[in-house]
Amino acid sequence: MNFFEKAKRIFFNFTYKKTKLNPPSIDEQILISxxxxxxxxxxxxxxSLDLEIDSCWFNNKTQIRESILNNDPRYFTDWKVIKNTMLYEPPIEVLKFMQKLPVWSRWKEAIKESPVGNPRPYWAFKESSGTLIHHAYHLSQLLLKTSCSIENMSQILEFGAGYGSMCRLIHQLGFNGRYIIFDLPEFTALQEYFISSVGIPSKITRKTTSNIEKSIVLLSDFEExxxxxxxxxxxxFFIATWSISEIPISFRKKIFxxxxxxxxxxxxYQKKFGEISNxxxxxELTRKRTDYFWWxxxxxxxxxxxxxxxxKKIDPD
Structure with missing residues (x-):
């Protein structure tokens, strides 16, 4: 980041003020209720009932419950538990990387941020947020390495989905199949609120479904x-950004x-989580799964x- 960019970022952060929202509309009141x-x-x-979750996430579960019940969800990006676990402002180099892609015009449309949650705009690209830009960067790694097509996929599983930002992005890139999210129940509740609020034209359900077109399935029970x-x-497509690397190895195997x-x-994933060397x-996982090309x-x-x-490697005919 050069001097001009640093000055611009400092000025934006110093002068930026969160938008004060009007009283909730009838539709917003229903979603909040x-x-x-x-x-x-x-x-x-x-x-004592759930040993598959790291202890820090028990605190997060408590905090998200308290925040939802006692604060206005329309400002959820201001909540401490959300800031600490789900938001990130990437360096300018991440945005520049995205802007240099041949398909930047497509990404530019896909990362237009929604006012839901009252997110902070990214200082160098105010049409989006830092978190959404970073999610686009994550996804670009897959698309560049494999040349896969999101819009032609029929089923995606996301393990640990934050408040639903990646799900929203993938739909804005043209996905129309079945999108399954597996997460803690507190967060699937927030995801349902967010996804419903941003207007993704897909049926949202908390039960298993045979409908593979335009459906979002939010699950918290492993058997389900x-x-x-x-x-x-x-x-x-299986996606897990800083989620499956934060659970015990025994539970990872069950998911995989x-x-x-x-x-x-x-x-x-992070290099180390607790006593686990991720x-x-x-x-070791990539060494065993020789039926895949890995990066x-x-x-x-x-x-x-x-x-x-x-x-996955394509089997010869």
């Missing part, structure tokens, strides 16, 4: 996920076993963080 009803219907958090993935439809024939993988874990590399702007991109 449904979100809060989802949260109040959840069982009490009990750390297994049931959903047991049909005859193969999953084209559900999608043994997925065509494409996009995983983002780098060693994913290197496993450190992220230039996030040291000790990595992308793992995979493409």
């Amino acid at each position: 449904n979100l809060r009803s989802r949260i109040t219907s959840l069982a009490k958090i009990n750390t 996920l297994a049931k959903q993935l047991s049909d005859q439809m193969d999953t084209n 076993d559900l999608v043994p024939n997925v065509q494409y993988y996009l995983i983002g 780098l060693d874990y994913f290197v 496993n590399y450190e992220i230039d702007h996030l040291k000790e963080n990595y992308y793992l991109v995979g493409r």
